[in-house]
Amino acid sequence: MINFQLQIILVITSIITFIVIINLIRKYNLELRYSLLWLFFCIVNVILAAFSKIAIMIAGLLSIKEPVNAIFLLSFIFQFFLIFSLTLTISRISNKFTHLVQEVGLLKKEVEKLQNFNSVER
C-alpha cells in the first residue's frame, strides 16, 4: 500500500505544478506546444497517486515489491520520454537555425553586391 501522506503530497505537488505551467503559458512565457507532455505528466501523477490500486497492479506486473517504487519507475520512464522529446526539438531547431544563418550570410552578400553596383554606377 502507499502511505496516505505520500499520496496527499504527490497529488498536491502535481496539481500545483499543473497550475504553475498553465499560468506560465498564459503569460506567454511558455509555448503550449512544448508543455503538453509536462501537463500530461502531472495528470498521470495525480491519477497514479490518488488511485493506489493502479500502482499496486503495475507493481505486481513488474514484480516490484513496493507500489511506491512502481510510481518512481514510471516517473523515470516518463522523464526519459520528456527529455528525449526536447532533444528531438533541439535537433530540429538547430537545423533550421543553420539554414537561417546561411540565408543571412547569402543575403549580406547580395546587399554587398548591390552596394558595389550602385557606387560603381556613379
Next chain:
Amino acid sequence: MKVLAIVPAFNEEEGLLRVAEQFKEIDGVDIVVVNDCSKDATSTIGRKLGFNVIDLPCNLGIGGAVQTGYKYAFDQNYDIAIQVDGDGQHNPSYLKDLIKPIKEGRADLVIGSRYLKKEGFQSTLLRRVGINYFSFLIQLLQKKRITDPTSGFRACNRRVIELFSSRYPNDYPEPESIVYLLRNNYKIEEVPVIMNERFGGESSISSIKSIYYMIKVSLAIIIDNMRKIGLT
C-alpha cells in the same frame, strides 16, 4: 484602399495554377504568395505566373507563413489584408463581400463561412464534427457564434494587420486567433461563401493528427481566454 491577398503555399505547384486562373478577373488587389519552404516547384511556378513570391528559408507551418504575409502587409502599408488558400479552394469573386463590412466600419475581421448558407463543398464528416465543436467552444467562452471558425478565407483591417504582425498563433491558428480578437474586443463578422474542393496536392492535416490538434487547440483557446484584456 490598398488591398493585399496573402496566399500561404506549401507544395502547391498545382494549386497556384488554379489561384492564378481565379484571380484573372480580379483587379485592385495585390497578391503575395508566401512559399513555406516547399519541396516542389511552388516558387518557380509562382514567379512564372507573375505572383510576388516570398521564399521562407525554413518551414514555419501555416501560422508562421500567414504571419509573414501580415508583416509584409504592415510594412507595405496595406489597409486591408485577405487570406486566400494556395490550393484554389477559395474563390476571389467573394473578395468584395468579404471587404464590405470592413469598409463600412462594421467589422475588424470578416470570415468567409461555408456554413452560413450550407452551400458548396462542406468538407468531410470528421472535419465538420471538429468545426462544430470549436464553434460551440468559442460561443461558450466569448458568447459569439462563429459558424466556420477554421475557415482560412478571412479579411481584416489595418488594426488587425498590426496585431497579427506582432502575435499570431502557430498550429491551427484560425480558431485561436478568433478567440484572441474577441477577447480584445475586436468585431468579427461572417459572410456566406462557397468553397471549392481541394485541387491537387494534399491537405496539411491528417485525421490521426486531428484528435491531437483538437485537444491542443481547445487548451490553447481556454488558456487564451484566461488572459486579461490588453495582454496581447
